[in-house]
Amino acid sequence: MEHISIKEIGQIIKQNRFWLGIIGLLDLLSILLLWLIDAQAFQVIAISVILFSLLVFVTAVLYLAKKERKRKKAFDEFLAVPDSYHEEQLFHDAENLQAEIRSFSQILHEQMDQCAQTKLQLNDYExxxxxxxxxxxxxLALLTFMLDNHRDELSEDVVCKLDRINCQMQRYIDQMLYYARLKGARKDYRFESVDTETCVKEVLEDFTPLLEEQKIQVQLDIKENTLFTDKRGFAFMLGQFISNSIKYSKGKDTQLWISCIREQEQIILSVRDNGVGIKACDLPYVFEKGFTGDSGDRRKKATGMGLYLAKEMAHDLNVELDVSSDEAAGGCEIKVYFPVVEE
Incomplete structure (x- = not known):
């Protein structure tokens, strides 16, 4: 027999204290009657009764503990694999709880069916x-193709507006797509060595129409040129930061600084601008879903999803985000902390 712990014995005694108390009272009554019948033989007989009672007590406790352990094992196996076989085993080992077990089993199977249905719906949605x-x-690709081939036939103002609309639609579609992926069950991340400067320039190229329209000057300072991460996820995060800087630019003399340096055991990518900045009271909430902050007319155009999705992506990629802003001087800085991975 397996070792039974003191805790298990204590639980058995607590659960059966009423009947154990009855047995103890009967023993006391028997000893009292023996003393009244034969006081001289009382001591020998009393010791025999006490020893016999202790033997019965220990045997009963061990039996109940073994039975309780068997019932618990059957219950755990049923929870792990709630099929008909394990359900019957649980019925056999817990005969006095069959009604409760049937009710619990029915609820459990209903919940499992509901979870399976929800999972199927989520997969369909994704x-x-x-x-x-x-x-x-x-x-959208056709629109881009037409713009590239007919720029000379359109006015500069029309081309600029169409480029901006195309860029914004691409960004919104990417947000929706990544939202579905982040919330879905299947995530196909591929962690590899990423050329930082090349990836940053590719993302900036997607925002060229908006950067040129807002006359935003971009300065790069990439001292650490290798990141070990998922390239698509990193590009998506960076795109949200750049989009945020464009959205909250001052309108003129706006600058965007992107740097990447290594400090001790981490690599820090920084995206900084000199835009309108973020109020101190809004800083703790910028990564919350749907939060747009107090940013005047810009609030009407914001969805509050960009930085939220960036935070979710950062969690999946095991990197940390930090945002800071100087409300008086203006500007905002978002830092991404990557761990150093030696190949």
Whole structure:
């Protein structure tokens, strides 16, 4: 027999204290009657009664403990694999709880069916979003192709507006697609060595129309040129930071600084601007879903999803985000802390 702990014995005694108390009272009554019948033989008989009672007590406790352990094991196995076989085993080992077990089993199976249905719906939703994004990107690609081939035939103002609309739609589609992926069950991250400067320039190229329209000057200072991360996830995060800087730019003489340095055992990527900045009271909430802050007319155009999705992506990529802002001087800085991975 397996070793039974003191804690298990204590629980058995506590659960059966009423009947154990009855046995103890009967022993006391028997000893009292023996003393009244034969006081001279009382001591010998009393010791025999006490020893016999202790033997019965220990045997009963060990039996009940073994039975309770067997019932607990059957219950754990049923929870792990709630099929009909383990359910019958649980019925056999817990005969006095069959009604409760049947009720619990019914509720458990209903919950499992509901979870399976929800998982199926989530998978369908994720597949629908991905298919929708793919279909929408087709006409956007056609629009880009037409713009590139007919720029000379359109006015500069029209080209600028169409470029801006195209860039914004691409960004919103990416946000929706990544939201579905971040909340979905399947995540296909590929961690590899990423060329920092190349990736940053590729992301900036996607924002060229908006940067030129806002006349934002970009300065790069990439001292650490290798990151070990998922390239698509990193590019998505960086895109949200750049989009945020463009959205809250001052309108003129706006600058955007992107740097990457190594400090001890971490690599720090910084995206800093000299835009309108963030109020101190809003800083703790900028990564919350749907939060747009007090930013005047810009608040009407904001969705409050960009930095939230960036935070979710950072969690999946095991990197940390930090945001700071000087409300008086203006400007905002977002830092991404990557761990150093030696190959």
């Amino acid at each position: 597949e629908y979003v991905e298919a929708w994004a793919h279909e929408v990107k087709t006409p």
